[in-house]
Amino acid sequence: MSSNAQPTSRRGRPRSENARRAVLDAAAELALEGAGGAGIDAIAARAGVSRTTVYKWWPSAAAVLLEGLLERTHDTIESPVSATTREALGDYLTRLIALIRDTPPGALLRGLTAASVTDQVVGHALINEWLAPRRAAAVHLLAEGVRRGEVRAGLDYDAVADVLFAPIYYRLMYAHQPLTDRLSAEIMAVCWPGIAASE
Template identity: 45%
Template sequence: MVGDQGTAKRGRPRSPQVRAAVVRAAVELALDGGPGAATVDAIAKHAGVSRTTIYKWWPSSAAIVLEGLLDSVHASIVRPPGSSSPAALHHHVRELNRILAEPRTGPLLRNVIAAAASDQAITRAVIDQWIAPRREAVAEILRQAVAAGELPGSTDIEVAVDALVSPPYYRLTLGMPPLDDAAAGRLTETVWRGLIE
């Protein structure tokens, strides 16, 4: 997957069936054999599509893998119906921590993040297909809390997001034990309390 890149083009929307087959193939290959197994050639063969089809809609195999991973855990960034702001934040942090602690998903993401240090296509994929959607989900919870008067109008949303989501990634990349549910709850409570004081 490292260095495996092309140029995504705009135009006719992707076929939902083709997209589903491609992202499913990418995730299956990456989870079974690591990120290096999810090359464009392997994804195309596994999904039954051409390389041209893949490069028409994705800039790299990393982008496909990360898009597929996000699809598979999409519920983790959806606010639970009727949840309070602190509960919604706790849901996000707990689920992120759970995903990163999974025996196959965690190492896969760690390897992709490590590869991003030397490959701009992978860096872009990590940001666009994984980091940005997850950060936006947390930021939206915080913006809603500010709008509802639960948090001060001066709340620095970006700093608050960093405080909430950085610890699970820090532990993942350094090979430390993941937070347990109780610790994730304490993290969320501590950040929330700091924002309202």
């Protein structure tokens, strides 16, 4: 990269890492407390910075929460290299369920998904930065499965990803059924016969 290259993601002065961390932590704490939501004023007060500082770095409270979510979950899309395709997909679903059910980012994801209805910036970011990498990882596993003779050729990978992930996000948003430890195995039991190569 040329030494003249300029960052394009944010305008203004570079962020203090301590202040950035304080803002992200404050936003997460407030969102998880559910005390009327994590507004910019409340985030700034909890973090000990000015609201101008927050707005200088993020366009909205939801954008703060989104950055915190992505930062806390960046390593959740890796799969064991020695697993079969079925094992790798099942493991992937198991870890996604545990993340959503058992950790603070799960609650943040639910809130951000709701916020995306009225905040198009957050909606696009959720699709591009949360959903797309995870779908790409699943598609990669499927493509590798075809190469290894474990997955049948000609599948619509996007449709398969929808079928694999939909029960998890459906239960996250509606809470009509629990995100159980057995859910990933149940999803794979239903889906794998339509994915697997003919023996």
